[in-house]
Structure formats: structure tokens, C-alpha cells
Amino acid sequence: MAKGFYISKNMGLAGLLIGAVAVVIIIALAAVYDKEKTKNQNKPVDGVAMLTTASPTTSSTLSTPKDPWEHYRLPDSLSPVSYNITLWPRLVVNASTGLYIFTGQSAVVFQCKKDTDLIVIHCNKLNLTLLNGHHARLTGLDGATAPTVKTSWLQVKTEYLVIQLNGKLTAGKSYRLSTDFQGELADDLKGFYRSEYTEDGGKKVVATSQMQATFARKAFPCFDEPAMKAVFHITLIHQRGTVALSNGRDVETVNSTIDGTEVTMTRFEPTKRMSTYLLAFIVSDFDHITGSIENNNVRIWARRKAIAEGHGNYALNVTGPMLKFFQRYYNASYPLSKSDQIALPDFNAGAMENWGLITYRETALLYDPAISSVGNKERVLTVVAHELAHMWFGNLVTLRWWNDLWLNEGFASYVEYLGADYAEPTWNIKEQTILNDVHKVFAVDALASSHPLSRKEEEVNQPDEISEMFNTISYSKGAAVLRMLSEFLTEPVFARGLSSYLNEFAFNNTVYSDLWDHLQKVRMSLPHTVHDIMNRWILQMGFPVVTIDTATGHITQKHFLLDPDSVVDRPSPYNYTWLVPIKWMKGGVERDPAWWVLANLNVSGYYRVNYDMDNWERLLNQLTTDHTVIPLINRAQIVDDAFNLARAKVINTTLALRTTRYLSQERDYIPWESALRNLNYYILMFDRGQAYGVLQVGSHYNMIYHSFTVAKDLSSYNQINAISFACRMGVERCRVLTSDWFREWMLNPDHNPIHPNLKTTVYCNAIAAGGVAEWDFAWQMFKNATVATEAAKLRSSLACTKVPWLLNRYLDYSLDPAKIRKQDCTSTINYIAGNVVGMPLAWDFIRARYGGGSFSFSNLINGVTRRFSTEFELKQLKQFKEDNARVGFGSGTLALEQAIERTTANIKWVAENQEHVMKWLANECT
Incomplete structure (x- = not known):
């Protein structure tokens, strides 16, 4: 391997291009490759460059509220040690209130860190029973004397129970705070809530939970911050014949009678020291299947019918191997005594990594090989891997505050591919990270309204601000930069540093820089510290485009913006320069006219690459001549880079379109998917105007259709x-084919002739080509569906109709939980907005009903505005923002700003490129 070295920003490569054996060294970061790195035929060469760096800037201190209970962060005077919690969810409606309720008792033992006469503890939407005239009872422990309660109240805005004492708690002493309470077991998918489903003709109710990020306080009074770890002693009282689950193993189950009601009491082993957001309580009549790993039970729970039909088998089969993989990868044993995973009919997120009791949507855990597609199977695999990765990274070691959520979720989003690849080694699933994470987040991080991975703690305080952190930047950019870090350190080195980090901070909390410290300890010889390298990627937003001129050897980098005219007003501590790791390969020899340079080998770095025109031409020639010489992932990246560089006016649009010419020879999914996603942008911009007719030229797309369906070596994704x-x-052949298949099903509803892998496509296109009869049939099949993946396919396809009144009716259905589950409301509206006919209907629907910020609004505004590309639509967006400024947009505030920015960029792009695209396509298709 070549050693690394520095090159300056303006230093040329000309000297390196001269000689018998010349190489091209691009801007680089990682220097000396560890001996553990495997050699290959096209050796990547690594060098180092440090570009101009600005001095870090300081920000002014934000003003803070006066009283402790007006702050959204807890005071540092108290620290919880343990909780003793008993909860009793009622799975039938309360006769006096007409609501589903739960009752509970909680006793939290805490240590006083600083003398104080104030107790501030989170409590939200709980009715507290008065104890001796107050909301809680305080007891001193180990000889400590507890002051009496002076007054107590609920601070609704900041979600606190505030207790003012007549005397002071003493630093170093321990106390116990006891509360009795009642809450609603609502269907709001937050805290301790209820889920309903129908089985064997009857309605059944599940009591379940979702605590992340700030909902544990809705289940019991608690110190609801991730750094406030404690041990939890949980007891659940539940209806006879149901089963209770929590984070730990059940250690005692007894039948009892309380106030004339026959119940079962299940007590669980004490948890490890853990954060409140990882707690889980569930009562249901579900069944399970069981496996084991090194004497620990592994169980998959779901509705009884789903378990009986084997829908949990695949998840169970891959859980064992993945747990073994992660134990080896982390060099740390699985930290708990059991691993439960449960599929819930109603669940807002895809899954949640509750320690020892992971909760999932049914579509993310259950797989029916007779009905579900290969995509459904892959989703189960990757989501299970993601959640199991958290059992160590995130749960065993937890980030101190939500401003560093990116490290928790980004890490799991990266290593899920490693765990999934171990369980299914023939799938080559690690390549999917380029499509699912890198390309996905490039689109968001290229906006001037993006944000750094890590924010300052004072920027993330309120629940809405915390919710806003659960976005593509945190998950996908986090995964991309950590993958980059692992690549240049090499995976064995990265894993050793990770193991050191996990073992030192087990059962405690950290900040992101603690991981850098441990990677630094086991690093190879690097010209920069891990801190110097990585802080540039996480403390400033965006990413660079690296421009390589192979004729002069000049190399530059620049902050890549999709709209080059946009104004970046967020200051950067590094003046938007990065230390960029580059692996490269070359084709031919320097005197060969076909000689070319390809940078960012296997897209190991988080940046785009531009070349001089001669090198672009040589790369395109290589793709046309023998595309297999260029690595698979880089073929996808050449296409994606070119289209996005063209959108940013770095290269011309014609050059981007020319990258698709070779695709008639391409038989791999990833490059085709990259091309189709970029062409989809053209469709979104043009499908309401005259340019769309050119896009539909039959001969060109018939060629695509024919090349895919005739070939025998294509993957199912390509088909x-x-x-x-x-x-x-x-394409008429396609319309006829899908309509015939769907009609055959309509004639015999008990026999679906459509292959599981093609159902979404066939359903959608048949419904789009049909009318009321097709829609009503699909709706009936949706209502009858007992497999969640089948219901999901039908639900998305119902949005494909071109009949406006059906779409308006479907929009109304989306708000009726009896028709569309609350967890599916947002995605249903977005499906309708994805339909060119449905988009204005969905936009009007949202504006007419908007009443405040919500967790799902960011997804809604992103989905509904994807097509916006006119001055009128931009005006509407801005007016919507102005009209609702008083109400606010909650966690969707940033998404609205990004929608305005994207719309502005779309307007410019259409004006500048429509004619060029039409002309090129017309020439290609004749």
C-alpha cells in the first residue's frame, strides 16, 4: 500500500502524472492502511490534504427562563437511583369515564446532589392522587429526614410535577418520592397506550408503550432524560388470560383479586441501569415462538393467528445469528437475560429498541413467504438488525442528550448492514447503503437549510425540538459518515475502538467525542487526530463536491449546494472545508487515450466528485465499452453525481443524461435504481406540462421494458x-398486463394470481387504469387483509386512482381510525400526494385542516411538496407559513423551510433545463 501524504488546496498532480508508472492522488484523509486491510487487484491509493481552515466561531449565550420549572431541562440537584412501579391497564372501557384507563403507583429513590428545597420531576397528562393533601409523599432513607411538602403543582407547559419543600434536601442523602396516579390508555401511540385489532371476529385490545423520546412521563412521574439512568422494578397487573411483558424476565406470576376483579400480577426482574426512554410495558393475549442464544431466550411475539401461520419464523431465524455477530463485533456479551421482539398492530415508528423488549410495526417483524415480497423480507432483516445493534450502542451506552441523537441512530443505521449481511451473506446487502442512506441524505444535506449532525445542547430542549432531530440527517448522514470513518480506519480498527468505548462506558452516558477518544487510542498512524477529521463532518452541515482536473492536476473542494444561488447563513467553525478521504482507481495507462481516473472508490466517502470534461468523456466511454470494469457502486454513483451536479449547474444537463446511455447493457439493480430515482425527478417536474409527452416517447421506454423483462439474469428488484x-x-403492454392480472383476481377473490414481488406495481397500475369497480374491490381486499404487508400494498395502491372524487374520499378516510389506522394516516396522505392528480387535493386537504405542529407534519410537508415547481406553489407555501405562524409548526418547522427552499430550486431548474431535456430526449428516442 502507498503511504499517505499531504497536498495543498492548489497543489497540482502534474508531476505525479509523469513517469513510467504514474499514479493519481486525490484529496485524501486516511494515510497508512493497517496490515489487516485486504489487498485487491485495483488498489486504492490514499493520501492526505488539509485545506484552508477558519478559526472556530463562538455563539452568544441564549437567554434562559427565571424559575427552574420554566426550563425544559431538569435541574442537576437530584439523580434517580431506582424506581418501583406498578401499573394496571384496563382493557375494557371505564363505565364512569367512557375511556380506557390505567392506574399506577410509583416510588422513585433519588440521591440529592446539591442542597435544594425543590423537587422537579416530569409528569404529563396524569391525574395524581392527593397523598396527605399533596401530589406526592416524600420519605427520607438511611437516616435522612425528609422535609415536609409546602406546596405542589403540575407545570403543564414544561410537563413537570413541581414540589416545593418547607426545608432543604441534603446533598449526599437519599430520599423516596411516592405517587399514585391514573392516566388514559389512549390510542395516541405515545407513552402507555392501547392498540386494537380484530381476530376471530372479535375486537381485542393491547396495552403497549412507546417512551422515546419524551413519553415515559406520560406513563408515570419520572426523571425523563437519557442521562438520568436508574434501575427499574416493574410489576404489571393485568386481566386473567393475558400475558404481561417488560424489559426483564418475569420472575413471579400470581393470580389475585383486587376490588372484586380477578387479575394476574406479574413481577419482573430488576432492569439494568437504563434510561426511561427504553422502558416497555405490554399486556396482550399474544402468542410467541422461542429460540435461544447462549442460554438466553429469544422470543418473537405477535397476534396468535400470525404466530400460528409462521409469520414470526423468519425474524426468529435471523435474530440468533445477528446477536452472535454483534457480540463478536462489539467484543461484548449480550447484556441481558432475554430478548423479546413483538409485532404490534398500532405503532407509530418502524420499531423501537426498548432494552430486552423491542417493539415493531407488524410489517417490520412479520414475514409470510406466501404473500409477502422479497422487499418485505429485506425490511424485516434490516430493521431487526438495526434494533439489535442498539442493544449495545444506545442502550448499554447511551448518549447524554438528544443533540447527539445522530451518533445513536446513525451508528445503528450503518451497522445494520453488517448484521444483515452476516445473516444473509448471499444478498450483498451492504451495497444498499448507498441507495438507502448516502443518496437519500445527499438530497437533504445539499440544502442551505440543512443542519449539522450534532447541535449544541441549548438548541435542543423542547419536546418538538427533540422530535425534529429524528430526521434523515441523523439517521442517514450519521450512517454515511460513520461508514466513511470505518473505511479509512479499516473495520478491524474501528471495531477495536468501539469495543473499548462500550466497555468503559457500560451502563453510563457519553458525548460523541468520547467515541473519538477511544478510536484515537487504537488508531493507525494518521496525519490528523480523529477529532480533527470527524468534527468537520459533524459540526458543520453539508458536504463538499471535490473537483479533479486530470489535465492540470488541480484539485479543489467546495460546499455543494443544490441551488448554488441559495444563501447559507449558518456559521461554520471550519469555513465549510473538510478533510476528505478519497480512494481512487484508474483505467489503462497515462498515454492511452482511454485512460481515466475514478475517485471515491465504492463511495466510501461522503462527498460528490466532479471531473474535467475529458475525464468525464473517458468514463462515459468506459461505461459504454465495458461497464463492468467500473465497480458496481461507482456506476450508480457516476449517474447520481452527474444528475445532481447538473441540477447544481456544475455540469450541463446533457452530460448527466448521457450517463444513462450505457444502461441498456446494465443488468445490476443498484445502477438502474440510481438512474430511475434521478429520472423520477424529471417526471415530477414535467408530468404536469408538455415536456411529459417527450418523456413518454414509446420507442425509448419500450426498449427499457423489453430489456428488463426478456433478460433471464435480472434480479427481482429490476423486474x-x-x-x-x-x-x-x-407503455400499453404494461397497462394491459397489469389490468388483466388484477381483473383475474377480481373474478376470483379467493385466488390472487399476482406474484408477491409484483403486487404493489400491479395493484397501483390496475387501479390507475380502472375506475370505481377496481377501487372498491381493492378497498374490500384491504379491509379483509389479515397480513400487514398485504394491507400496506393495497393501502398505497388505493392512492393510484385517477378519479378525483375517489381520492378525496380516501383523504377523508385517512382521518378515520376505523378505516385507516392512526399510524398510517401520514403515509396514506403522502401516497395520495404522490399521484399527479392527488397532489393538489392532498395539499388543499392539509391546509384546510392544519391546526398545529405534530411529529408527522415534517413527513407530510416533505411528501406533499415534492412536485412543487411553480411560482404559484411557492407563493402558496409562503402564505401557508405566514397564516400559521402563530400556531407554529412544531417538529415540522425545519421541513417547511426545506420545502420552500426545494421549491425555489425546482422553479429555477425547470426554467433553465426543460428545453434542453426535451431536446435531448427527442433526439435519443428517434
Whole structure:
């Protein structure tokens, strides 16, 4: 391996291009490769460059409220040690209130860190029973004398129970605070809530929970911050015949009678020291299947019918291997005595990594090989891997505050591919991270309204601000930069540093820089510290485009913005320069006219690459001549880089379109998916105007359809893409084929002839080509569906109809929980907005009903405005922002700003490129 070295910003490569054996060294970061790195035929060469760096800037101190209970962060005077919690959810409606309720008792033992006469503890939407005239009872422990309660109240805005004492608590002493309370077991998918489903003709109710990020306080009074770890002693009282689950193993189950009601009491082993957001309580009549790993039970729970039909088998089969993989990868044993995973009919997130009791949507855990597609199977695999990765990273060691959520979620989003690849080694699933994370987040991080991975703690305080952190930047950019870090350190070195980090901070909290410290301890010889390298990627937003001129050897980097005219007003401590790791390969020799340079080998770095025009031409020639010489992932990246560089006016649009010419020879999914996603942008911009007719030129897209469906060596994903894209572009053969299949099903509803992998495509296109009869049939099949993945396919496809009144009716259905589950409301509206006919209907629907910020609003505004590309739509967006400024947009505030920015960029792009695109396509298709 070549050693690393520095090159300056303006230093040329000309000297390196001269000689018998010359190489091209691009801007780089990692220097000396560890001996553990495997050699290959096209050796990547690594060098180092440090570009101009600005001095870090300081920000002014934010003003803070006066009284402790007006702050959204807890005072540092108290620290919880343990909780003793008993909860009793009622699975029938309360006769006096007409509500589903739960009752509970909680006793939290805490240590006083600083003398104080004030107790501030989180409590939200709980009715507290008065104890001796107050909301809680305080007891001193180990000889400590507890002051009496002076007054207590609920601070609704900041979600606190505030207790003012007549005397002071003493630093170093321990106390116990006891509360009795009642709460609603609502269907709001937050805290301790209820889920309902129908089985064997009857309605059944599940009491379940979702505590992340700030909802544990809705289940019991608690110090609801991730750094406030404690041990939890949990007891659940539940209806006879049901089963209770929590984070630990059940250690005692006894039948009892309370106030004339026959119940079962289940007590669980004390948890490890853990954060409140990882707690889980569930009462249901679910069944399970069991496996084991090193004497620990592994169980998959779900509705009894789903378990009986084997829908949990695949998840169970891959859980064992993945747990073994992560134990080896982390060099740390699984920290708990059991691993439960449960599929819930109603669950807002995809899954939640509750320690020892992971909760999932049914579509993310259950797989029916007779009905579900290969995509459904892959989703189960990757989501299970993601959640199991958290059992160590996030749960055993937890970030101190939500401003560093990116490290928790970004890490799991990266290593999920490692765990999934171990369980299914023939799938080559690690390549999917380029499509699912890197390309996905590039689109968001190229906006001037993006934000750094890590924010300052004072910028993330309120629940809405915390919710806003659960976004593509945290998950996908976090995964991309950590993958980059692992690549240049090499995976064995990265894993050793990770193991050191986990073992030192087990059962405690950290900040992101603690991981850098441990990676630094086990690093190879690097020209910069891990801190110097990585802080540039996480403390400033965005990413660079690296421009390489192979004729002169000049190399530059620049902050990449999708709209180059946009104004970046967020200050950067590094003046938007990065230390950029580059692996490269070359084709031919320097005197060969076909000689070319390809940077960012296997897209190991988080940046885009631009070349001089001659090198672009040589790369395009290589793709046309023998595309297999260029690595698979880089073929996808060449296409994606070119299209986005063109959108940013770095290269011309014609050059980007030319990257698709070779695709008639391409048989791999990832490059095709990259191309289709970029062409989809053109469709979104043009499908309401005259340019769309050119896009639909039959001969060009018939060629695509034919090349996919005739070839015998294509993956099922490619077949799905081919049929879907051909139908979308109006290929008559496709419309007839999908309509015939769907009609055959309509004639015999008990026998669905459509292959599981093609169901979404066939359903959608048949409904789009049909009318009321097709829609009503699909709606009936949706209502009858007992497998969640089948219901999900039908639900998305119902939005494909071109009949406006059906779409308006479907929008109304989305707000009726009896028709569309609350967890599916947002995605249903977005499906309708994805339909060119449905988009204005969905936009009007949202504006007419908007009443305040919500967790789902960011997803709604992103989905509904994807097509916006006119001055009128921009005006509407700005007016919507102005009209609702008083109400606010909660966690969707940033999403609204990004929608305005994207719309502005779309307007410019259409004006500048529509004619060029039409002309090129017309020439290509004749």
C-alpha cells in the first residue's frame, strides 16, 4: 500500500502524472492502511490534504427562563437511583369515564446532589392522587429526614410535577418520592397506550408503550432524560388470560383479586441501569415462538393467528445469528437475560429498541413467504438488525442528550448492514447503503437549510425540538459518515475502538467525542487526530463536491449546494472545508487515450466528485465499452453525481443524461435504481406540462421494458422496476398486463394470481387504469387483509386512482381510525400526494385542516411538496407559513423551510433545463 501524504488546496498532480508508472492522488484523509486491510487487484491509493481552515466561531449565550420549572431541562440537584412501579391497564372501557384507563403507583429513590428545597420531576397528562393533601409523599432513607411538602403543582407547559419543600434536601442523602396516579390508555401511540385489532371476529385490545423520546412521563412521574439512568422494578397487573411483558424476565406470576376483579400480577426482574426512554410495558393475549442464544431466550411475539401461520419464523431465524455477530463485533456479551421482539398492530415508528423488549410495526417483524415480497423480507432483516445493534450502542451506552441523537441512530443505521449481511451473506446487502442512506441524505444535506449532525445542547430542549432531530440527517448522514470513518480506519480498527468505548462506558452516558477518544487510542498512524477529521463532518452541515482536473492536476473542494444561488447563513467553525478521504482507481495507462481516473472508490466517502470534461468523456466511454470494469457502486454513483451536479449547474444537463446511455447493457439493480430515482425527478417536474409527452416517447421506454423483462439474469428488484417504470411511462403492454392480472383476481377473490414481488406495481397500475369497480374491490381486499404487508400494498395502491372524487374520499378516510389506522394516516396522505392528480387535493386537504405542529407534519410537508415547481406553489407555501405562524409548526418547522427552499430550486431548474431535456430526449428516442 502507498503511504499517505499531504497536498495543498492548489497543489497540482502534474508531476505525479509523469513517469513510467504514474499514479493519481486525490484529496485524501486516511494515510497508512493497517496490515489487516485486504489487498485487491485495483488498489486504492490514499493520501492526505488539509485545506484552508477558519478559526472556530463562538455563539452568544441564549437567554434562559427565571424559575427552574420554566426550563425544559431538569435541574442537576437530584439523580434517580431506582424506581418501583406498578401499573394496571384496563382493557375494557371505564363505565364512569367512557375511556380506557390505567392506574399506577410509583416510588422513585433519588440521591440529592446539591442542597435544594425543590423537587422537579416530569409528569404529563396524569391525574395524581392527593397523598396527605399533596401530589406526592416524600420519605427520607438511611437516616435522612425528609422535609415536609409546602406546596405542589403540575407545570403543564414544561410537563413537570413541581414540589416545593418547607426545608432543604441534603446533598449526599437519599430520599423516596411516592405517587399514585391514573392516566388514559389512549390510542395516541405515545407513552402507555392501547392498540386494537380484530381476530376471530372479535375486537381485542393491547396495552403497549412507546417512551422515546419524551413519553415515559406520560406513563408515570419520572426523571425523563437519557442521562438520568436508574434501575427499574416493574410489576404489571393485568386481566386473567393475558400475558404481561417488560424489559426483564418475569420472575413471579400470581393470580389475585383486587376490588372484586380477578387479575394476574406479574413481577419482573430488576432492569439494568437504563434510561426511561427504553422502558416497555405490554399486556396482550399474544402468542410467541422461542429460540435461544447462549442460554438466553429469544422470543418473537405477535397476534396468535400470525404466530400460528409462521409469520414470526423468519425474524426468529435471523435474530440468533445477528446477536452472535454483534457480540463478536462489539467484543461484548449480550447484556441481558432475554430478548423479546413483538409485532404490534398500532405503532407509530418502524420499531423501537426498548432494552430486552423491542417493539415493531407488524410489517417490520412479520414475514409470510406466501404473500409477502422479497422487499418485505429485506425490511424485516434490516430493521431487526438495526434494533439489535442498539442493544449495545444506545442502550448499554447511551448518549447524554438528544443533540447527539445522530451518533445513536446513525451508528445503528450503518451497522445494520453488517448484521444483515452476516445473516444473509448471499444478498450483498451492504451495497444498499448507498441507495438507502448516502443518496437519500445527499438530497437533504445539499440544502442551505440543512443542519449539522450534532447541535449544541441549548438548541435542543423542547419536546418538538427533540422530535425534529429524528430526521434523515441523523439517521442517514450519521450512517454515511460513520461508514466513511470505518473505511479509512479499516473495520478491524474501528471495531477495536468501539469495543473499548462500550466497555468503559457500560451502563453510563457519553458525548460523541468520547467515541473519538477511544478510536484515537487504537488508531493507525494518521496525519490528523480523529477529532480533527470527524468534527468537520459533524459540526458543520453539508458536504463538499471535490473537483479533479486530470489535465492540470488541480484539485479543489467546495460546499455543494443544490441551488448554488441559495444563501447559507449558518456559521461554520471550519469555513465549510473538510478533510476528505478519497480512494481512487484508474483505467489503462497515462498515454492511452482511454485512460481515466475514478475517485471515491465504492463511495466510501461522503462527498460528490466532479471531473474535467475529458475525464468525464473517458468514463462515459468506459461505461459504454465495458461497464463492468467500473465497480458496481461507482456506476450508480457516476449517474447520481452527474444528475445532481447538473441540477447544481456544475455540469450541463446533457452530460448527466448521457450517463444513462450505457444502461441498456446494465443488468445490476443498484445502477438502474440510481438512474430511475434521478429520472423520477424529471417526471415530477414535467408530468404536469408538455415536456411529459417527450418523456413518454414509446420507442425509448419500450426498449427499457423489453430489456428488463426478456433478460433471464435480472434480479427481482429490476423486474419490479422495469414493469413499474414502463407502466408509469404509458407503455400499453404494461397497462394491459397489469389490468388483466388484477381483473383475474377480481373474478376470483379467493385466488390472487399476482406474484408477491409484483403486487404493489400491479395493484397501483390496475387501479390507475380502472375506475370505481377496481377501487372498491381493492378497498374490500384491504379491509379483509389479515397480513400487514398485504394491507400496506393495497393501502398505497388505493392512492393510484385517477378519479378525483375517489381520492378525496380516501383523504377523508385517512382521518378515520376505523378505516385507516392512526399510524398510517401520514403515509396514506403522502401516497395520495404522490399521484399527479392527488397532489393538489392532498395539499388543499392539509391546509384546510392544519391546526398545529405534530411529529408527522415534517413527513407530510416533505411528501406533499415534492412536485412543487411553480411560482404559484411557492407563493402558496409562503402564505401557508405566514397564516400559521402563530400556531407554529412544531417538529415540522425545519421541513417547511426545506420545502420552500426545494421549491425555489425546482422553479429555477425547470426554467433553465426543460428545453434542453426535451431536446435531448427527442433526439435519443428517434
